[in-house]
Amino acid sequence: MERQFTKEIESLRLGDGETFHGEGILAVTKALLQAGVSYVGGYQGAPVSHLLDVMVQAKDYLDELGVHVEACTSEASAAAMLGASINYPARGAVTWKSIVGTNVAADALSYLASAGVMGGTLIVLGEDYGEGGVVAQERSHAFALKSLMWLLDPRPNLSTIANMVERGFELSEASNTPVMMELRIRACHVRGSFQSKKNLAPAVSTLHKLDGPPKEFIYDRLAHPPATFRQEKLKSDVRLPAARKFIVENRLNEVFPGSENVGIVVQGGLYNTLMRALRTVGLADAFGASRIPILALNVVYPLVPDEIVGFAENKRALLVLEEGQPEFIEQEIATFLRRADVPGKLHGKDFMHMAGEYNLEAMVRGLSRFVEIHAPHLDTSSGAAWMQSVQRTKEKASATLAALPVRPPTFCVGCPERPVFSAMKLVANEIGRPHVSMDVGCHAFASFEPFSQGNTLLGYGMSLAAAAGVNPMSSKRAVAVMGDGGFWHNGLLSGVASNLMNKGDGVLVIMKNGYASATGTQELLSSPPEDARMVAVGESAAGADRTIENTLSGLGVKWLRTVNNYDVGAMARTYREAMTTPEKGLKVIVAEGECQLERQRRLKPQVADKLKKGERYVRVKYGVDEDTCTGDHSCIRLSGCPTLTVKDNPDPLRRDPVATVIDGCVGCGLCGENAHAAVLCPSFYRAEVIQNPSVWDKLMHRIV
Ligand code: SF4
Numbered sequence: 001m002e003r004q005f006t007k008e009i010e011s012l013r014l015g016d017g018e019t020f021h022g023e024g025i026l027a028v029t030k031a032l033l034q035a036g037v038s039y040v041g042g043y044q045g046a047p048v049s050h051l052l053d054v055m056v057q058a059k060d061y062l063d064e065l066g067v068h069v070e071a072c073t074s075e076a077s078a079a080a081m082l083g084a085s086i087n088y089p090a091r092g093a094v095t096w097k098s099i100v101g102t103n104v105a106a107d108a109l110s111y112l113a114s115a116g117v118m119g120g121t122l123i124v125l126g127e128d129y130g131e132g133g134v135v136a137q138e139r140s141h142a143f144a145l146k147s148l149m150w151l152l153d154p155r156p157n158l159s160t161i162a163n164m165v166e167r168g169f170e171l172s173e174a175s176n177t178p179v180m181m182e183l184r185i186r187a188c189h190v191r192g193s194f195q196s197k198k199n200l201a202p203a204v205s206t207l208h209k210l211d212g213p214p215k216e217f218i219y220d221r222l223a224h225p226p227a228t229f230r231q232e233k234l235k236s237d238v239r240l241p242a243a244r245k246f247i248v249e250n251r252l253n254e255v256f257p258g259s260e261n262v263g264i265v266v267q268g269g270l271y272n273t274l275m276r277a278l279r280t281v282g283l284a285d286a287f288g289a290s291r292i293p294i295l296a297l298n299v300v301y302p303l304v305p306d307e308i309v310g311f312a313e314n315k316r317a318l319l320v321l322e323e324g325q326p327e328f329i330e331q332e333i334a335t336f337l338r339r340a341d342v343p344g345k346l347h348g349k350d351f352m353h354m355a356g357e358y359n360l361e362a363m364v365r366g367l368s369r370f371v372e373i374h375a376p377h378l379d380t381s382s383g384a385a386w387m388q389s390v391q392r393t394k395e396k397a398s399a400t401l402a403a404l405p406v407r408p409p410t411f412c413v414g415c416p417e418r419p420v421f422s423a424m425k426l427v428a429n430e431i432g433r434p435h436v437s438m439d440v441g442c443h444a445f446a447s448f449e450p451f452s453q454g455n456t457l458l459g460y461g462m463s464l465a466a467a468a469g470v471n472p473m474s475s476k477r478a479v480a481v482m483g484d485g486g487f488w489h490n491g492l493l494s495g496v497a498s499n500l501m502n503k504g505d506g507v508l509v510i511m512k513n514g515y516a517s518a519t520g521t522q523e524l525l526s527s528p529p530e531d532a533r534m535v536a537v538g539e540s541a542a543g544a545d546r547t548i549e550n551t552l553s554g555l556g557v558k559w560l561r562t563v564n565n566y567d568v569g570a571m572a573r574t575y576r577e578a579m580t581t582p583e584k585g586l587k588v589i590v591a592e593g594e595c596q597l598e599r600q601r602r603l604k605p606q607v608a609d610k611l612k613k614g615e616r617y618v619r620v621k622y623g624v625d626e627d628t629c630t631g632d633h634s635c636i637r638l639s640g641c642p643t644l645t646v647k648d649n650p651d652p653l654r655r656d657p658v659a660t661v662i663d664g665c666v667g668c669g670l671c672g673e674n675a676h677a678a679v680l681c682p683s684f685y686r687a688e689v690i691q692n693p694s695v696w697d698k699l700m701h702r703i704v
């Protein structure tokens with residue numbers, strides 16, 4: 001796994017009155033235990049991966065408490081796991097990246113929300129919306145609205161986050177409704193501290209097991225007609241009022257008073273940015289005292305009409321700060337105010353942009369406009385000066401950046417996926433470019449230069465399914481590329497099973513690198529066993545496990561090849577055959593090579609230990625002979641490795657820069673393979689760098 005959380009796991013044991021230090025997402029982990037959670041599950045994904053990673057690594061301690069932890073194979077499995085809280089008084093929490101994970105989990109969530117829960121359930125969502133987001137830009141809010149599940153959006157400080165975890169369970173139980181908690185990337189990684197409490201051993205746990213199913217069979221706990229019709233009524237008639245009552249009685253939302261008679265309603269998660277903006281405009285101090293009253297919504301759904309009306313009445317105008325589209329909160333507030341005949345003006349999206357993150361600049365701009373119109377006596381000149389300085393910096397940066405070459409993101413140095421795309425590019429030069437259906441994962445980097453292979457991206461594990469419509473209409477076979485993470489998440493059923501059932505054709509390349517690498521190298525069903533992992537660079541390390549191949553064969557895939565990624569020649573031959581064979585049916589290439597990042601992480605301490613002990617260590621490195629390099633850079637166009645670059649031509653008579661391999665090359669061998677497979681040039685050489693050389697090495701060095 002990407003990180004060892006030894007220190008964080010220790011923090012999970014903190015007791016009453018001790019101080020927890022760390023990141024927001026780790027505060028959630030501790031708060032779950034303080035709340036007496038019985039079971040935890042989820043699917044990793046930024047920015048909430050650490051929650052599950054810590055729980056998985058803390059298994060020994062969780063066993064002591066009786067808390068069950070499940071690393072689920074998808075968000076759908078995680079959501080369905082919450083079914084344990086429908087019939088039993090067990091608190092459960094799951095986590096995933098939203099919006100994508102919530103989409104995957106949607107079916108189970110609808111049924112869970114319909115049936116309702118007895119034990120508190122909390123779904124911790126990594127709200128990947130805004131400038132750091134890496135998925136389709138949509139909000140989780142829509143899911144809360146459609147299913148009538150409650151949505152928390154705590155102010156990003158550790159005390160509030162931890163408190164909202166505990167209150168979230170209580171809210172869930174008080175209203176028999178699942179509760180979601182959205183945490184944006186900044187909230188997950190905000191650092192701080194909070195006063196911890198003793199962890200609660202759960203009432204129902206692996207130590208205190210259930211006697212059996214509920215004594216009384218209650219049909220209404222099944223989300224099945226006719227119960228679903230009653231459940232739909234219960235949501236608005238019983239659960240919603242109960243939730244609103246709990247929110248008010250426990251003051252989950254916070255009012256920060258101010259001297260002006262205008263007000264701001266803000267999603268809790270945006271509070272820190274708002275305070276910074278108010279300070280920039282000159283309307284708040286460094287300790288959070290604002291001249292404009294603020295209603296911070298730690299619960300963004302459901303809103304409480306009386307709370308909103310109470311805050312708005314007697315105010316000349318209200319500004320709603322709600323990130324993203326559409327303006328769900330603003331529309332609901334408008335309805336409340338209209339129904340109560342509150343006369344003040346309501347602003348929101350008319351002063352702020354509709355789509356995208358509310359960063360500091362956007363907030364300062366919107367606030368300044370609001371204040372200029374509704375509180376013109378306030379001096380906001382410091383905000384205007386700040387905006388001008390931002391503008392000047394932007395102009396300077398764009399002038400500087402315009403002179404720099406574009407540097408698209410790419411694979412790690414030595415990544416086993418790079419050689420596969422080199423081979424695909426070589427074959428495409430011969431037979432023409434096919435339609436390439438990409439997937440979520442590291443291999444999506446191949447959609448950038450120098451490979452530029454990838455025409456669609458439809459979701460995790462969806463590449464083969466996304467090629468189903470293209471393939472029958474294409475003169476060349478469509479190619480789907482998928483990681484082993486995507487294969488287990490969704491690709492096996494959505495892609496492979498569907499293709500087989502429809503007697504489809506096409507080529508599927510599965511990158512078997514051993515882990516869910518893009519999310520932090522979490523383990524998969526097909527991860528290689530520990531003892532199969534330490535092999536030389538350039539050799540296949542995922543080979544000891546055949547789970548993917550066996551599954552495919554069992555399912556009925558006839559054309560199936562496993563190829564070592566780093567062998568570009570073999571990969572190109574196999575891929576060419578898959579693309580051109582007259583044989584009908586799905587062709588699957590399992591491209592096997594361990595994630596280099598994971599490998600290097602494992603290797604680093606071992607090498608350091610060897611060197612410290614004075615033991616001999618050989619490191620392979622590739623190089624380019626600058627005298628024979630022609631400077632045409634075809635090697636770079638076939639690789640894109642960050643350590644294969646250019647330098648000035650040492651020959652004063654030649655102007656083209658020559659290729660060079662800089663320090664950092666891990667000796668994966670792709671350079672040599674490409675030179676050979678593409679018949680490039682004889683410029684590449686392989687060197688062995690020997691540290692702590694033996695007597696024999698020294699002697700050979702002298703002779704040679
Ligand atoms: S994390 Fe692993 S699979 Fe992903 S780009 Fe890096 S080496 Fe390749």
Ligand code: SF4
Binds near residue numbers: 642667
């Ligand atoms: S051998 Fe070539 S592709 Fe492999 S790490 Fe070194 S420079 Fe990069």
